[in-house]
């Protein structure tokens with residue numbers, strides 16, 4: 001396996017070929033005004049209540065209708081801004097609410113895979129991963145009648161760029177694009193030596209076009225700015241500066257959010273024992289996932305309105321990384 005990076009002036013990752021023009025390349029000199037930089041907009045379509053219940057209790061529960069209501073808030077915002085995104089759909093949601101997946105696809109959004117039941121890659125053997133990828137891809141294609149070519153690993157659980165088996169299995173299962181690499185240090189899922197901008201991973205089963213999650217270098221620190229808790233805690237003015245600077249450099253970056261961040265009211269689980277309620281993991285989840293969540297729609301709204309965002313499949317099709 002090898003990987004080829006597009007122009008990535010701040011990346012210290014090894015590349016085995018000279019940089020070539022790519023979706024992440026800056027504007028070419030002497031070609032007149034550059035087109036606005038295009039970023040990837042993604043949503044992990046999963047049910048917070050269902051996944052949190054299984055994290056806290058180690059048991060399972062049905063997919064709740066919260067995911068439908070919360071996804072509708074996202075669809076409304078994107079429709080208002082005339083934007084499309086890639087929705088990485090967990091198989092559990094597609095099974096429980098097939099009409100929701102059809103509705104997302106019918107609105108013009110790309111449907112991508114996010115495994116059958118949100119197990120991390122660490123917990124699956126290569127054979128189990130292959131079966132899971134093929135099954136979830138088939139389910140989503142059958143539901144929407146559209147090819148599914150993009151994937152995101154639950155919890156960005158690739159582990160390292162040396163995880164050849166993951167990229168090769170992804171290509172074997174028919175995927176062309178991935179957005180699971182978070183090039184940042186210090187986080188459980190971070191891969192600090194990965195390129196920061198779109199690149200190609202060459203495998204024996206074909207190439208995978210990787211769209212790494214957005215990061216930002218502040219002095220000697222690299223911040224994960226793509227979404228999630230860090231995004232919610234960073235000041236809006238800072239995020240605006242980050243995206244503006246990525247635009248100016250012509251660097252395609254990938255951003256993400258979840259339906260739960262558009263939930264109205266307090267996120268919490270019902271039906272827990274007192275023992276479960278007092279677990280550190282649950283308390284931490286309640287605090288991290290409720291803080292500033294109410295303002296996420298507004299923050300995203302202003303960022304999305306001021307910059308250019310597209311689904312990963314569109315970026316890949318219109319200007320493939322070479």
Ligand SMILES: [Zn+2]
Nearest residue numbers: 044046154155
């Ligand atoms: Zn997820």
